[in-house]
Amino acid sequence: MLDHPVSDFLASSAALCDAVLRLRGPALAEELGRIARNVLSSPYGLYQAAAAADGAAEPVWAAATLCLAQDIVYERQGFGRYLVGGRQSYDDNDRQRLASLAALTASVLQVHALAQRSTNAYAQVEAQLRQQSQILDQIHESVLTMDQSGFITSWNKGAERLFGYSECEALGQNILFLYEDEDTAFHDAFVEQGGRLMEVRRRKKSGEVFWASLSLSPLYDMEERAIGLIAYLSDITERKQAEERLHHLAYYDALTGLPNRTLLTKLLDQALTVAQRGKMLGCVLFIDLNRFKLINDTLGRRIGDELLRQISLRFRSALRDPDLVARLGGDEFAVGLFDISQHFEASMVAQKLLASLVQPFLIEGHDLRVGASIGISVYPQDGSDAETLLRLADIAMYRAKQAGHGEEESVTFYSQDMNQGMQERMRLEIGLRHALGHGQLLLHYQPKFALASGRIIGAEALVRWHHPERGMIPPVEFIPLAEATGLVVQVGEWVLEAACAQAQSWKLAGLPPIRLAVNVSAREFTAALPGRVSETLERYGLEPCWLELEITESTLMHNIDRVIGIMDRITALGVALSLDDFGTGYSSLSYLKRFPIDTLKIDRSFTTGIPGDTNDCAIASTIISIAQQLRHKVIAEGVETVEQLAFLKSAGCDQVQGYLFSRPLPALEFERALRQNWDLNG
Numbered sequence: 127m128l129d130h131p132v133s134d135f136l137a138s139s140a141a142l143c144d145a146v147l148r149l150r151g152p153a154l155a156e157e158l159g160r161i162a163r164n165v166l167s168s169p170y171g172l173y174q175a176a177a178a179a180d181g182a183a184e185p186v187w188a189a190a191t192l193c194l195a196q197d198i199v200y201e202r203q204g205f206g207r208y209l210v211g212g213r214q215s216y217d218d219n220d221r222q223r224l225a226s227l228a229a230l231t232a233s234v235l236q237v238h239a240l241a242q243r244s245t246n247a248y249a250q251v252e253a254q255l256r257q258q259s260q261i262l263d264q265i266h267e268s269v270l271t272m273d274q275s276g277f278i279t280s281w282n283k284g285a286e287r288l289f290g291y292s293e294c295e296a297l298g299q300n301i302l303f304l305y306e307d308e309d310t311a312f313h314d315a316f317v318e319q320g321g322r323l324m325e326v327r328r329r330k331k332s333g334e335v336f337w338a339s340l341s342l343s344p345l346y347d348m349e350e351r352a353i354g355l356i357a358y359l360s361d362i363t364e365r366k367q368a369e370e371r372l373h374h375l376a377y378y379d380a381l382t383g384l385p386n387r388t389l390l391t392k393l394l395d396q397a398l399t400v401a402q403r404g405k406m407l408g409c410v411l412f413i414d415l416n417r418f419k420l421i422n423d424t425l426g427r428r429i430g431d432e433l434l435r436q437i438s439l440r441f442r443s444a445l446r447d448p449d450l451v452a453r454l455g456g457d458e459f460a461v462g463l464f465d466i467s468q469h470f471e472a473s474m475v476a477q478k479l480l481a482s483l484v485q486p487f488l489i490e491g492h493d494l495r496v497g498a499s500i501g502i503s504v505y506p507q508d509g510s511d512a513e514t515l516l517r518l519a520d521i522a523m524y525r526a527k528q529a530g531h532g533e534e535e536s537v538t539f540y541s542q543d544m545n546q547g548m549q550e551r552m553r554l555e556i557g558l559r560h561a562l563g564h565g566q567l568l569l570h571y572q573p574k575f576a577l578a579s580g581r582i583i584g585a586e587a588l589v590r591w592h593h594p595e596r597g598m599i600p601p602v603e604f605i606p607l608a609e610a611t612g613l614v615v616q617v618g619e620w621v622l623e624a625a626c627a628q629a630q631s632w633k634l635a636g637l638p639p640i641r642l643a644v645n646v647s648a649r650e651f652t653a654a655l656p657g658r659v660s661e662t663l664e665r666y667g668l669e670p671c672w673l674e675l676e677i678t679e680s681t682l683m684h685n686i687d688r689v690i691g692i693m694d695r696i697t698a699l700g701v702a703l704s705l706d707d708f709g710t711g712y713s714s715l716s717y718l719k720r721f722p723i724d725t726l727k728i729d730r731s732f733t734t735g736i737p738g739d740t741n742d743c744a745i746a747s748t749i750i751s752i753a754q755q756l757r758h759k760v761i762a763e764g765v766e767t768v769e770q771l772a773f774l775k776s777a778g779c780d781q782v783q784g785y786l787f788s789r790p791l792p793a794l795e796f797e798r799a800l801r802q803n804w805d806l807n808g
Contacts, residue, residue, distance in 0.1 A: 416535070618646060
């Protein structure tokens with residue numbers, strides 16, 4: 127037996143590994159046979175692969191010499207066998223050495239086979255990925271993936287074409303950089319769960335904003351854990367634009383651009399649902415133009431169409447933003463009102479719409495004039511749905527047209543009681559406008575008394591309306607109407623003018639100056655008021671001590687600095703200011719200190735309960751105390767009993783007015799009382 131050092135076996139092992147890595151086929155078999163001959167120091171030796179070993183003929187030397195054979199097996203997988211021979215003898219050590227070589231060979235061949243399979247599999251995966259990437263890049267749809275925080279992890283050619291960003295520019299960016307400014311919400315329950323299909327607006331690299339169809343699906347790892355989202359996008363801008371055009375054609379009037387009847391019905395029903403929840407009123411106005419058919423038939427459709435366009439613009443400008451206005455077809459329009467508290471406000475809107483038609487329409491050299499008949503239905507009294515309200519407003523419009531004989535402007539409510547009330551308000555409004563220019567308004571004067579002396583020190587000028595048919599109309603009937611229609615400004619201007627004219631008459635008659643208090647409404651209290659007061663005093667040659675302006679708390683609660691600026695300009699003229707209805711508004715003491723007022727007036731609602739109502743007594747006493755601390759005079763209105771007078775006098779009130787002393791008097795009676803110098807003791 128020959129002695130084989132361990133180093134020889136290790137060298138053969140290294141050679142074995144090198145051969146398996148480098149060689150294939152017959153070359154590998156030849157090298158493995160050589161290694162076997164070298165390990166066993168035999169003249170003959172070969173390696174037979176598993177496929178070649180089955181049925182292969184034995185070599186010539188195998189029959190002529192002593193041989194050793196060893197199968198090469200790893201975990202039941204055969205890789206072939208070693209066959210060596212040519213020596214005189216082989217012992218157990220030789221057999222062990224050949225078995226060790228076979229075991230090593232099997233291990234190396236097994237590892238090499240696994241490596242080859244892995245390499246082949248990886249190559250196949252790479253090939254599949256390249257193929258899939260090519261497929262993704264060839265499809266028109268843009269596909270991208272992102273992690274759970276919205277950072278982009280892949281970006282195909284379709285995404286490059288759609289957005290204009292290259293893969294290098296997009297990878298690592300957060301998806302929000304593609305969003306339109308107002309659409310930056312990424313975390314969304316539906317989005318995070320995936321599978322959501324939606325239409326969104328996105329921004330391209332060029333800055334162009336477009337509509338996209340977006341589908342999101344969850345992205346999972348090998349262990350089925352969600353690691354992000356797959357997004358599929360396609361440009362649907364043309365489809366959206368087509369849908370918008372179809373929507374506009376379906377819901378808007380092509381001529382005027384106003385909503386048509388279909389859209390109006392939908393919007394009215396939506397508004398009625400809101401009104402029902404809020405227990406609010408609603409009104410529908412049905413408008414039919416007067417004399418339009420004559421114009422259209424005479425001058426042609428082109429002129430008629432332009433007239434309708436201009437009318438629609440005037441109607442829209444006469445209404446508030448929340449109000450609905452639609453063209454129903456032909457020369458018919460409709461208006462929906464829902465932000466109202468009283469049904470009669472609809473008649474005021476109707477008058478505004480009629481007023482918008484007063485100025486002529488100048489079209490292609492033609493001076494055209496049209497009017498309208500308006501019918502009104504009221505929710506919920508007349509109906510609870512849009513179709514019913516439109517139908518009843520249409521009926522009311524025909525009543526209005528009959529009342530105006532198809533030519534004159536007319537407004538009619540569907541409900542008879544509302545119609546009567548509206549007609550009464552309209553008659554009052556028309557009558558009040560007429561009264562302003564035809565001497566039907568006059569002033570009465572309620573004396574003011576100084577408690578210390580008991581003498582008349584002034585009067586409040588109160589407007590009265592003497593109607594030629596109805597007689598004296600109480601202020602409670604026409605003052606609220608004047609405020610609602612804006613006529614209160616013209617009435618206020620008339621009162622100031624008439625009061626100053628009367629004061630001039632008394633001055634020329636030799637009466638000493640007294641303060642005539644004129645009420646100023648919130649609508650009048652503008653930057654133009656000081657100039658108007660100054661001009662009026664100058665025109666009548668009156669000193670400022672003849673005039674006092676009474677303003678209410680509510681007038682002062684809007685834009686305090688502007689109000690104080692106006693008040694300062696008035697007091698700079700020498701005209702006194704009185705704060706009327708004090709205690710019923712919202713004045714804070716911090717503002718009260720800043721107001722340049724001369725007198726606080728205790729409202730009659732507090733005077734009435736004195737001295738029986740402890741709360742009224744406390745309020746009156748507090749107002750008097752505040753006035754004294756601020757060095758203002760105090761006057762109480764509505765004094766009607768001796769007990770009220772006694773309490774106010776003991777509390778330190780300066781002046782009083784009320785029926786205990788005098789009702790409001792016509793000018794001649796007040797002058798007579800003034801000359802007699804009425805006093806409380808007389």
